[in-house]
Amino acid sequence: MTRINIGLLGLGTVGSGIVNILQRKRPQLAALDLHITRAAVRNLYPKRQALYPDIELTTSAVSITQDPDIDVVIEVMGGVKDTYPLLVNALKHGKHVVSANKDLLSEYGPELSKLAQQNHVGLYYEAAVTGAIPILHVLAQSYAGDKITRVAGIVNGTSNYILTQMVREGRGYQEALAAAQELGFAEADPTNDVEGFDAAYKLLILSRFAFGMTPKLADVKRQGITTLQSGDFAAARHFGYTLKPLAVGMLRAEQLDLRVGPYLVSPNHAFSSVIYENNAVVVDSLNTKEIMLSGPGAGSLPTANSIISDLVTIGTAIHNGIEPAPFTSLVAPTAICSPDRSVAARLIALKTSPEHFAELRGQLGITYTKPYVEDGVPYNC
Template identity: 45%
Template sequence: MEEIKIGMLGLGTVGSGVVRIMNDHQEKISQITGRRLKIIKTAVRHLDAHSAQEVPGMQITDDVHAVLHDPEIQIVVEVMGTIDQAKAYIIDALKHGKHVVTANKDLIAQYGSELVQIAQENKVDLFYEASVAGGIPILRTIVNSFAADQVEDVKGIVNGTTNYILTQMVAKGVSYADALKSAQALGFAESDPTNDVKGIDAAYKMIILTQFAYGTNVKMSDVTVEGIDEIDLADINQAKSMGYTMKLVGESQEIAGKLAVSVEPMLVPKDHPLATIQNENNAVLVKGAAVGTTMFYGPGAGEMPTANSVLSDIIAVTKNIVLGTTGNTFNGYRQKAALATPDMIESAYYLALRMPDIPGQLLRLTDILTKADTSVNQVIQTETDGEHARVVVVTHKISLAQLQTIRDQINRNSDIDLISCYKVLEAQA
């Protein structure tokens, strides 16, 4: 059987997983592709860190170019991470006619379109299924199964770290700080969790999902991003008592031909499919005009799920090599869409306010909301220290512009504070 020779950059958790799956399932892979896949060289940063690792037939080197320029290697797998360095290596590989598979979401979200173009110019494949939602094959599913449909909305829990932290906060009533500590102890959060807890990682994934769902490239600055690091347990408990859970939801929606992309904590009704996604799991809900609402659920990260997605990409490249059909872009859908304006983006909102605990206050609040043309679903006064009351309002659907009017009105009243403000997700039909 003919062999396809593969080179790899990086031999950390994902890289080791790729080696393992390729060994364990060699026979099935060969049966499906008609080729024997073989990783012949892997480049690592520090050779001595890998002195104990031995993979028969695979050379471990610290010379990246020995991988990138090896004429025998047809596919380069990048699982080393970093942005600038990985970008340079991938471009080098593409220009040397290698097909590239990467799991690097930061890189793809920022420089995806540039890399896609270089791949096309060099008539090679560039796949990155593992860059979004680890084990969930969401990108290929959008490409293949929503091709004839019009995607109207993509909502996802696409960051396992924050979902783990929020699940702990909701289930055990622990604070953000404590939940983060336990997540770090269990390896679900990194020692510097900034990218995850600030929503940046999720935003990268939403940028890639937006490209696949709508064919449109958006930049990080186009995405409204809010993290989970300032969530107060009081709001989580309040939300719980009202039948909601709290999730960090990425959303990419099409509104009258324009796009709105955001990542922010939201109140999710308990019987909503996204409410049931626990701990480090991920889920992506895709709404198509024809198909309706579908959901794809699975492990969002981890050695083996991510490695499996990398393998799916390697197999896709291999099939293309066999069929002579390499060089077609992962996602062939291209469409230019502008961003939606604040008056177009609508949602119900949860607002927690601190107000003087004296008569007539509810009237003042009603007045503020009325000025913003906002009707109210629920008002609850939850606690008072005698001087100040905590009041929670859930609005009906209003626009971001209306929300801004409410914020402005509140700011004008020095004795009313907006403590927190979250979107409330609509119940699923």
């Protein structure tokens, strides 16, 4: 039987989850003969090494990517600038690679996939999008006879947590952010999450798997959740909607329209029940209409679970003596929707006099209005 040696780049939240699952599932995974033999960390001290008697810890990540005894490199250290050359090095040295790094893969995914194929190895990254939810495998494998027309998701747990607090508990943005930070759902600098960059990165990866296209960050119309005000929530409530942070990619006349931002969601739609830090992705297609997957989008074991699934795919291919298939083989020319074709419904809440509103209504071409009073203040929507 071929023994498979694994090198971890990173042994933090996700890395320790991988070690934990492989230890617990050893009997069930025995046929694959998987062994984590080495792991790279930033801070190495004797007590830390003592916690992992079977794993050689090192501060030299590159020594793992070119170690002739390592078969699979699992990258869970994050970052782009220092990590990209490590993955290139691993692939060039004939290592199969599994990664959870959406920042890196949204930018360099196509290039690294090509390099993996040139070196006859696998490159899988299910954990990079929505943690535990196996959306990339589903998109890659379950739509061969179908055509996806839209993929939409709550793909950033931090902004979903904050908006849920603001909608359900009436908290202000700063208060909701502080609560998210206290619980570890938001980083000290939350810009990536609350300004929609993280969701945009994930949407780029989803677009490759759903449509075969390779859009760039600049192709995403991105809006964060930081500018939302109490009036926005009041207006949404008045019309019976809730607010959700969505990433949406859809085809309009075969051109891709990509948006990230807060959306009004009907209480009848399944997205409205995806609350706090949870994630969900809805896929619309010609044959199957709407399918939704939901679950934890982050966390040690949920994310590590997706990594193990990729590892099993690679391990099975190794034992069968075959090259792992490309993660996705869908390829289509990238065509981005021009701004004049990109139409979206908007809810505009205005606090204004009836006379001025009548004037604005004509000027803006507003077709439907509903006046209401919130806390004694008249609004026109």
